[in-house]
Amino acid sequence: MKTIESYIVTINQHMDAIATSAREQSVGLSEVNTAVNQMDQVTQQNAAMVEEANAAGATLANEASRLRGLIGQFQLGASASYQPASQRAAAPVAKAGAKSAPVASPARSMMGKIANAFSAKGSAAVAVSNDSWEEF
Template sequence: KTLISASSQQVGSGVELVGRSGEALQQIVVQVEQIDSLVAEIAASAQEQATGLGEVNAAVNQMDQVTQQNAAMVEESTAASHALRNEATELRRLIGEFRVGETEAKPKATRRPEPQPRATPRQMVDRVRQAYSGGAATAAKLDGWEEF
């Protein structure tokens, strides 16, 4: 009887241990489910971060392209401004050759040509008469100029 009673106690203790083990396993299952949901959330977050990093990478590539285009435009603008400066200098030099508002143009050569004697009005009429000695009507018109 004592053995049966001791066995019963041990079986009771075993049942209690099995009950506790069941409860512990239940808690383990709950914890594993929580860990599973956390891992799923981490995976979703990692996927979102990967998508975000892809977008950031695309934006950086676009910025790089725009920066390269801007650098090319700055280079072209610099070349154009240098060309414009050279053309403005040449234009200033060319305009500097004109004399505006002066009554007499300054000769460029240091040697002056000898002055030609001026023709008198009578000599001018004679020259015109010689040029138009083609007919009597022309001669009559020129005769009027002699008196003038």
């Protein structure tokens, strides 16, 4: 009887270990299930965003095509023709030489003429002095 009792105690201990392991596996599987569900939600959100980006790209392409058509209606002259900026050659920039000198600003002389015109008629306009302007 004592031998049978010891076997029964051993079997009960094994059954408890199996039950404990089953509970731990159940918790682990529940966590895996939660993670898979979250990944599924994120995947669905990404798919929706890809569809939106695709639709926005198609709309942008249509608008660009429509804009190209509208621009094509402008007459640029006989010698001028439309070229994308990427195909145009950059105009060379000349370096300033030793003989280069600053030129009087046409805006400065125009401001003087305008000031004289208003002050000659007795207006309350303030005359602009050429000394107050700085050359850039």
